Amino acid sequence: MPYIKQNWCMHPYHDIIDSVTGKKKFVKTGKNPTHPVGIHRINADSAQIINKQYSLVIESGSREVCEGDKICTSCLRRLLNDEKNQDHNDLDNVEMMNTGEEDPSNVDIGHYDDKGDTEYDNSKDDKNIEDLPSSQERTYNNEQARTKLNLVFELLNIPTIRDVRRSKNIRQNVDRACSILYKLCDMLVDCTIPLNDHQLSMNDASELLSGLKKLFHESGEDEQIRLLTISPDGWGRTVVEKWFGCTEHQARMGLHLKINKGVLAYPEYSNGNKPLPDNTVQLIKEFYLSDGISRASARKRDVIHIKKVPFPVQFMEMTGREAYQQFKSEYPNVVVGKSSFNSLRPRQVKCLAPADTCLCIYHENFYLLLKSWNKMLKEKSLIKDDVELIITDKYLVNRIVCGIPGEDCYNGRCDTCGIISPSDILLQNIMIDDDEQFSWSQWITANNKIDLLHINGSVSSFLDEINNKWKQFLLHWYITTVQKEYIKSIRLNSSFTTHIVAQLDFAENYSIFYQREIQSYHWNNDQVTIFTVQLKVGSVHKNIVIISNYMLHNTAFVYVAQSIIVNYIKQHFPFIQIINYLSDGAGSQFKNNYNMFNLLHHLRDFGIQACWTFSSTGHGKGPIDGLGASSKSTATRSVKSSGTVISSAKEFYEFTKQYNENAAKLSGNNEPPINAFYVDSTTVEATYQNFLKPRWDK
Template sequence: MDDDYVRVEQEGAKLKLNQVFAYVNVKKIDDIDILLPRSRHNNEPRTLSSLDLSIDDAIWILDSLRELFSISDNNEQKRLMTMLLLEWGRDRIYNWFRGSQHHARQSIKLRTTIGDFSRPEDRRGNKPLDNQIELAVYNFYTSGEISRETSYKKQVIHPSPSRTPIPLRFLHLTIGETFEQFKMKYPNMEIGRSKFFSLRPTWVRERTPHESYVEIQNSVSWSIWKKLNSRYELLHLTGIFRALLEEIDDLWPNFITHSFHTREQRDYIALIKEKSSITTFAVVQQATIFTVYIRIGEEHRNLVIISDYLAHDTRFVYSGQKIIIDFLRKEYPNIFKINYVSDGASAHFKNKHNIHNLTHHHQDFQIEASCSFSSSGHGKGPCDGVGAVVKSTTTQHLLKDGSNASFSTSKQFFEWCVEKNDRMVVARSRRMEASNWSSTYMFEPNHPLEVRWLSADVINNEFENRLMPRWNLLFSK
């Protein structure tokens, strides 16, 4: 149709609208164009040359826009659809983006009511949980002070979609007590109990007590460790039920004290890890002195020391510390303090010789150090996991290749471990957002296990030349 016919139609529409407006006491309009949708095009169409774009560049940008649409969530897809022309209509909009008619319809409604690039308003009563709160809950569940990793290598699950094996973790407290601990640590985060329970990772489990019952009878039997003649022996006792209750009541103060020490030490170790940075770190040694877990800020390293020295004593600890410090000086030259965290084994850790060596630590190694001991029954830790990896890998190797693959000497076992771990990987947390990953710290490739050899001759020489004269002075005072 020509322009004259369009103008006549518009004038007729204006006349009818003014008649309606007069009936409802609304001001008349003089120009019908103010009621018509405005096109995004200017009077003079723009060209690619005015945008300094080639046809190939424009096609690549449009294809990237479609790809962005395909990986976006529902709300973001509706938002992206609002950039297209109203004149296209619903069918052309969803066909170009390869979306849905519902999204196209909602995008047209958003653009006409709110504007371009507007987001749909969530009018539900319960607002979606913030991503930062979800991440805080995940990190809380998987932290060492809330749950511990299993030491049984077969206790793993394969969660979807990656199906990567993840070892199980067990909560130290009940799920209700864990929620109360979270509220105490993060009082400003608003989250309900049921939502907190639902965010628990599938590999974090509650401790399931054995199904048992107590049948109250006049005569009962129980077992207890007793110290007899400087030795602890397991005694099997029989008596009345009241005697059992009195026995439990006598041991209750010791249990409360032990529980308090365990929790306080666990919180202190967690505080050391939290304050750890690129210039300070914590070395966690547990159960066996052959495995070392090193934590430097968000990064961690695993060190395995293999030796033909068979005694578990302070001599080995001192020589092992030299290997640890040499490794750290090479990899992290800016470190100025070491925090040693170990169990309370008196044979090699918690004794006067090791404490005396700690007072000479700065003199021997030119670096400050502190030492913390965990209570007995504290559970498994990273060092146990490192040892489990070494033993599990060795067991599979021997079962696969038979007796011909057996090791005749400890040195041969060390050489096999070095060869097995002769590859580079990049350690990274299981759940870390990409934005934080690129802007904080890029970890350097390293070996999954750093394997070092410590000869018995070296240990004996260091004892005769350094430790024995020092300890003799200690006894003479």
């Protein structure tokens, strides 16, 4: 078998002779040689240290170690420990330096020659450690870094490193060294602006620059171009693009903006108006659909299909100008023009409302009075053509009550504004004869019947009429306004762990009809009860319709509907603590003693707390009105167009449920837009006879 040459470890330690046996401790021959193999190359400095320490062994016949020889891992570890101990001994002999930062002009620079090279040759530390293990390589690199830093610190009169565990002091000394070097550079190149006059450490500066990069990537396009203008003057387009991670176009735009308008200037565009941000567009659309701005129609014919999805038509409760002014007052920081605001009105929101019903008698009577007054002023030309003055109820309220109104201002008990009447405001800057005749209209109850009465009278009688209705209207206006704000707040503050808002109402019954029916059936058709519910929690809306063949709209049906609502909430929102029911003040359905008695037992009956909020008189409209209209409209269209037969409340429920499930599949949603439930009349009757009636009779 041929001889295989081994790369034995060249360290003289393995050539030491045992004093007992008189032989070497490590042998290279035999079946199991004990002499280790060399795997780590050493440089000239390490070879010199080894030869110095083992000079006696070398004199006894061992070979001197040279640069490039290989040693084993144990010898390398021993060598590193020896170098470390030698550094500690050298540092112990170093005289303690002054810890204060020295004047850069007094720093000893005698070690530098004319070429700027130091006596310390860095090339000597470039060891070949390609075969070192990772832990030993890290130890070696740490020792080399420590040696180099100590040389720099000695040169600049900064305390050297004695304990590597004091990392904070080491970084502070590095910052001091950088500061001294910057000042020396300023002296040499005669810099007028100090390069490091912010007194920031290297870590702080690095963290600040990282935050600037993060801000750049999270900003909008215009703001990114603004931030590019803070780049140094010496940076070109390529450097800006590489450091910020922007596009070439952005870098060019940023440099161009900096040259023309300076640092952090705003970019301007001459190619037309920029489109509105998506969040602004969404905010305007939600504003149009909010309560008080528009209301959903309860008529089944007022349904529009957008991308094959039915939406109830909503009618504006004010003019476009009034809506824009209210939007600007609520969101003063949103920049949008009137034309853009009008163009973003959703398709289902209509400006012209049809003949309306269920209006508030207080608001409607006062509206009719002011409408007649404005018409008279316009016909008599008592106002200038270039002045657009329209007296509204809100205008009168703002002119009469105090600047910071309290409850006494609306109750008529305020000493300041309580003595002001609407006639005082209406007659300002107007010259008119009190005996002049004109007409107005009012809803008046006569003989247990409400009718619209047209009245002809003088200006003085008209002013007396409006003054007499003012206190009652002002109090109602205050209650309505406060109630709207409260309802808006409970909707906004609802969450998955606190409370949920459940708005309830009965929709107009659906009349069952057929596509082809005989004449006498038209006067004897059956009907379907539809109870609508909208759940609002956080930003989530859930729509529910409860369909029944029980024809009475009473508290017993409401109680059965509550059981369905509570079960649905517990299934989908298990962490809700309180249910806040919201409804109008219908006495036969919600606002009665029986319903309040049930509310007291709500926790015991359903296992969850509840409260009830009533809207002010005549102002109970809401999004639930559109649920009933949408359900009835889809059924009517299907019966008329596709020949669907709906002959009972049960079939109406099955059609509504199937229709909404198909709509969910087409749109890719997990839940239908409207959740349909069915309640049989026998269930309501049994609940009333066996449970509610005994409770109410106590």
